[in-house]
Structures are given as C-alpha cells and as structure tokens.
Amino acid sequence: MTTSVFIDGAAGTTGLEIRERLAGREDLSLVTLPDDRRKDQAARREALNDADLVILCLPDDAAREAVALIDNPRTRVIDASSAHRVAGGWTYGFPELGFDVAAAARVSNPGCYPTGFLALVAPLVRAGLLPPDWPLTVNAVSGYSGGGKALIERFDSDPELAYRSYGLAMGHKHVPEMQQHAGLAHAPLFAPAVVRAFRGMIVEVPLQLAALPSPPSRAAVLDALAATFDGAPLVTVHQDQPAELLMARDAAPDDRLDLWVFADAAGQQARLVARLDNLGKGAAGAAVQNLNLMIGAPPLVGLVL
Template identity: 45%
Template sequence: MAATIFIDGEAGTTGLQIREKLEGRSGIELVSISAEARKDPAAKRKVYEDVDVVILCLPDEAAKEAAKLVDALGDRAPRVIDASSAHRVAPGWTYGFPELAAGQGEAVAKARKVTNPGCHATGAIALLRPLTQAGLLPANARVSIGSVSGYSGGGKSMIEAYESGKAPAFELYALGLEHKHLPEIELYSGLSERPIFVPSVGNFRQGMLVSIPLHLEALPGKPTLADIKAAYDGHYRGQAHFKAFADAGNARIEPESLNGTNDIEIHVFANESRRHAVVVAKFDNLGKGASGAAVQNLMLMLGR
C-alpha cells in the first residue's frame, strides 16, 4: 500500500524540490490541495487526518500553527517532518540528522515528529560532532565558523534579487551574531561554549562551504592532520552520504560540485609546520541542507 504524503508549502523552493524528488517513486502517493485551501485550517485538518506523513515547508510561525493542528488530532495525527527552523531545539522532536551519532538513524525511523537541520547547521555539526565525540576538540573550545551558501537558500526575495542583478556579488550577514541556526549548532555539536558564526551568500544559485579553523597545538593531544581525518573516517564509517579527504599544499575548493546530490564531503586542510588546520564541509544547500535531507528522513520513517 502506498504511503500518502502531503507537502504543506509545496510551492516554495524546498517544497518544490521535495516534490520533484518524490514524484515517480514507487510506494509514494503525493497529496495536494487547491491554492485557495492552503490557508484554510479546516481543509488542512482534513488532509492531515487522511495522510501518513506531512512535510512542513512553511515559515516558522506557520509551522508552529501546523504542529499544533497535528497535536490536536491525537490518534489520527500523521507523522511530521518540519523543514522550518521552528522546532529544531524543541522538546518532543527528533533531530533529522541520521549521521549525528550512533542510533540517530534509528531514532529518526521511529519518530512521530522529525525536525530537519538547517543548512549552515548541517555543515557545522558535521564538522564539529566527530571531533568533540572523539575528544580531539574539547567541549569548552572557542570555535569560529564561516559559511557561504548559494543564494537559493535565502528564499524568493533573495533569489529574485540575485537573478535580476540587483544583489551584490557576495555579502556577509547576521552580523549581530544571533543567526537562527546557532541554537541547534550549540545543542548538537557537543560544544558547551557558544561558537561565533558568520554566514555569507555568494552569487551562485546553490552549493555550500562551511569552514572551521583549528589551532592544532591548542587541542588536547596536539593532533595531526591524520588524527583529524581518522576521527571523521571513524564517525562516518558506513554512512552512504559522507566521505572525508585529507588535503595539503595549495589546494582549493569550490561549492557547487555536489549540487543535485545528498552527499557531504569533509575536507581536512593542514599546514603541519605551522600546526594550523581548517576543516571544510561541502554539500548542496538545497540537497543535504534542505530537501534531500527531508527525503532521506522520510525514507527512514517509511522503512525504505
């Protein structure tokens, strides 16, 4: 019997990509409602009652209202994946990062309510959690995170600004240092100290690089490039979407080569003589950073 899926907010960037990824898959039936009914609570309630899974691709406040509607349905409630940032650190929600730690994939598979990670947070946590878990990075380390994303992550207004030539070639933003992805980075990275996080956007549609510099001599055990890479290899062993690389010399890295996939590459760059390193996560901000992650979580929840 096909699993019935309703994408609430299917007209947005993430919703459209989720629908595209699910169309034509065997055992999946996509359910829609008319444009006029999308903001009608009674119409949405009826759809929620009739489907197996609802994927929320809504602004945060609308996602919170949708979650209340789900909770009110009691035993008739569908399972939920929330792609917004509304519930990423909320009690009762399972964090939809299956590679986070041992058992996280199983937790997602069993969950009634799953919250998708943010795109910047996906890269930051992918870099930090293996190092804190391995003891190479202490919980109280003071960390700085840089991240650059394609403009598609900024929603309709940013996409229009870039594609009409009105936006700058590159810009830093959230310089009040209160970006909405920080709470989940703090909670799931294994850090006890709030990191400094500076996001940026460039004039390319999609793709992402998240980077964290490391002073190797300041870390416990004074690790080498090989030690850092081994931590990633061990943490992500057997995970289909992750691969780690050790890079040296005058290497370069660009953000777009993984577009259209659900993969993450972890790169470890080091200058051993200076005892400096930088770790970089490369992935598609609309793939593993958004719609791809939602579909991965859905497949786990459906046992596929």
C-alpha cells in the same frame, strides 16, 4: 501499501525540490491541495490529519501552527523549518550522527549551515579531540536560494549583487542547534555569507591546533571523522588536500556531503571544510532521506547522487 505524504508549503523552494525527488515513486501517494486552498486552514487541517507523514516547508511560526493542527497520534512529521531543531520531543534529523530517525514521530530537519558544521565538529567533540568548551568560529558561504523567495528575487533582479555578508548582529537562528547538537559549552561565532550562485555551500571551521590542550594530528582528526561516517553512503571524508574548493554558479542538485581536513605540515593549524548543496543534504535531500528511514524504504531512493 503506499504511504500518503502531504507537503505543507509545497510551492516554496524546498517544497518543490522535495516534490521532484518524490516524483514517480510507487510507494508514496502525495496529498495535494488546489492553489486556491493552500492557505485555507480547514483544508490544511484536513490534509495534515489525513496524511501518514507530513513534511513542513514553512516559516517557523507557520510550522508551529501546522503541528498544532494535527490532532491524531498517527501522523508523523518532518519539519524543514528551524522551529523545532532544539525542541523537546523532536528527533534531530541527522541520522549519520546517531539520531534515531527511523523510530521517530517528530523529526526536525537540520539547517543547511549546521549540517556542515555538525558533521565536522560533533565527531571531534565526541572523540575527545576537541574540548566542548573550546571557542569555535564557523565561516560559511551559501548559494542565494537558501534565503527564500525574497533573496532569490533580489539576486535575480540585481546583476551587480555578488556577495552578501549577514548575521552581523550575532544571534543567527542556526547557532542554537549548532551548539546543542555538537555538545558545546559556548555558542560558536557564526559568520555566514551569500554568493552569486543559486545553490551550493562551503562551511569552514578553522582550528588553532597548537593552542588546544592536547593538539590532535591531522590523521587523528581524519580518523575520527572516518569512524563516525563509516558506512554512511551520502558522506565522504576525503583524505587529500586539494589546492582549491569550488562552487559552481549553476550547479546541479546533489544530496551528498563532502568533508576535508586541511593542515599545515607542522600541525599548528587546521581548516575543517564541508561542501554540500544547501537545497540537497542541507534541506530537501535530508528530508527525503529522513522520510525513507521513517517509512522503511531503501535509504537512498529518490536522492540525487
């Protein structure tokens, strides 16, 4: 018995990465449309309703439109856009944080930046180490592939372009899911940037430990993270404090998530850091992981480890 899967938006960066991870699987059959019918609404409606599971790799408005085209209760959906990440009736696709993806009919894939942020912050809020009303800042750099075709073309065509800071007007679309799924009273101050690397991401949350009402030790923070991700094969909580963390310009795909806690000897300040592939655990890898859970397949099949 095979599961039929339709990737709507399979020609985009995330869609292509998902297809690569699903290639050769005997438990799946891919529903595809010829290039000249990819934007034909009647053809898409038919494919969306014929498939057992649909993965949406579309802009937000197109993703909402695609969901509206599904008129049967059988087809299950993974949405890789940001359209449904804080929407009612949708399960957030971060199973390591306790969301029941396996039983869900509608799953919203987390954003790449929020994946790192939530992995670092949600366990601390749940453990009572970080007050939910604490003002948080998150600094992050990503490979330029996360910006889609237009940004990829911009970096590829301009060899002088090395760094792009953006989201300067605040209100970035990733902030609502960071706030909601971490259980925060206030939206974090989000400072994203893009660097001249095709893929990869480092997400950092700085903490003034001494200013917290009950300052946690580095060991307590590590214990909370380790307890949350105990038995999670894709997430590693590192105990060391390396002198540097690096992103490679031409890194290979990777579906893992690595977490570190850096702190000064006096326990006054800390830097919580996550490293991941924005196209891996931050997009395509997460979608395949969620697909595996939804169809009862081995959880790591098809993933890049």
